Amino acid sequence: VTTVSTVAFADRLAARVAERRSQLVLGLDPDPARLWPASAASAEAEGDAVALHCRALIAAAGSACVAIKPQLACFERLGAVGRAALDAVVEAAHAAGLLVLADGKRGDVPVTARAYAEALTGKPPKGLGADALTANPLLGRDALEPLLETGAGVFLLVRTSNPGAADVQDLRLDDGRALWEALAALADDLGSGRIGAESGLSNVGAVVGATAPEHLARARELMPRTVFLLPGVGAQGGRIEDLAAAWAPGRAAGLVTASRSIARAHERADAPDDPATAAASAAERLRDTAWAASG
């Protein structure tokens, strides 16, 4: 597996956060039925239209962000053209100085995990060239090692933002912990040998939904050096003001993801009609709110 960079992800992230004064991650979940009108009108093919839409979004809101988070499912549903669209989006993000966090929540047995590591973090055009990825820890340590060995940031699902998360992640173990707390301990342990020398943060991150802020302080206690990826702000009801515990170890220790609240900011009654203008101002507002909450 050829890794994209030999510098630990956590340190690269922390440097980028400081430089851009942003902890905002631009979620890219393109729905072909809801593209910005200019993108939909100027491309004949759906893959091209999706790529145009995402690149317009990066051009509009990227400067307020530190990374993009493409939702792989949304590209895969386009068929064979989806991957070419995704490749174009990754290239545009890197050109704009943004990190790329591939959101696929993969998890598989070791031999297959190696194939996912190649697919996601290998060099383009065969690899996606992502700097980080999300992963599902249900299959245990040996299934995560091939992802970790790439040097990419690996954000393990610990407590997700959907209502159904409680069904499994909140199951109570015989030692009194919830399952998600055991996953948090696993993330902490896997990251303990992978701490960035500059940042003091771990290459093993954690997905902790912003919709359950009551878990955040406990999550931070269990994972003192882990970068939290915090989905669920905005459309799903999470509030940045409730996330302060995430930033206890430093500015880069919490990443706020937002997609609909940026891409569809223009649908709000009080917003500018132009999608790009509305997206830029929504992203700047989110960036400033997070920066203030993390200080």
Add this chain to the structure above:
Amino acid sequence: VTTVSTVAFADRLAARVAERRSQLVLGLDPDPARLWPASAASAEAEGDAVALHCRALIAAAGSACVAIKPQLACFERLGAVGRAALDAVVEAAHAAGLLVLADGKRGDVPVTARAYAEALTGKPPKGLGADALTANPLLGRDALEPLLETGAGVFLLVRTSNPGAADVQDLRLDDGRALWEALAALADDLGSGRIGAESGLSNVGAVVGATAPEHLARARELMPRTVFLLPGVGAQGGRIEDLAAAWAPGRAAGLVTASRSIARAHERADAPDDPATAAASAAERLRDTAWAASG
């Protein structure tokens, strides 16, 4: 989401198992460095070579099987050409009368799960047109519903075949069950409203590794109408003779997957040198062993 067929997957599977007298699933995990020589030599591009290899494997071993199980990671690591190769393989499998079980172990929040449902079970060329898929249950019920609603077979990870599976799946809950037993109960419950009228089997299947046969009887007790997908036979050490409990509800209630032991059968000292001849005879042997064990 357009589903591939309106007949419940479980019934289609059971009919196909009876007709082909096979419970064997041909795993397709193509490694570009280990393709059959004829495929590697006759294609200039890697994607074409992988597709040729898989189609040759289907031509050789498919008649002894009931389904193929493409490992999505192995196609994704080819880059943009991977999906076109996968589409060609799915088409070849369907033409050969085989069901297609997309092995991607996806699991995501509901809005994203809908995108995966489209990507995997939608009609080609945008959708993959798979008849069934594997899914990770860590995100709970609401994350699984969009997959179930497609009518495709959904095989939930319950107890996987890798050594690290114990790290999380064997965690003990406060009610005395292992986590995997709670996942089994979830699979049973989600499937209870999705029982095929003909087969009596559920559309919600379970992945239960053949490497831990000591769990099988308990798994069958917890999931009396669930089709088990049984990976780990052959290279990983599982033996078909140990899997009888899987077939208690009927011939179609256990599917044995094999990939390396078929695709690389010619590497065994006692096997024919021709990969296709060796693969055909390995597949027939596995099919016959499973049929005998399930009677």
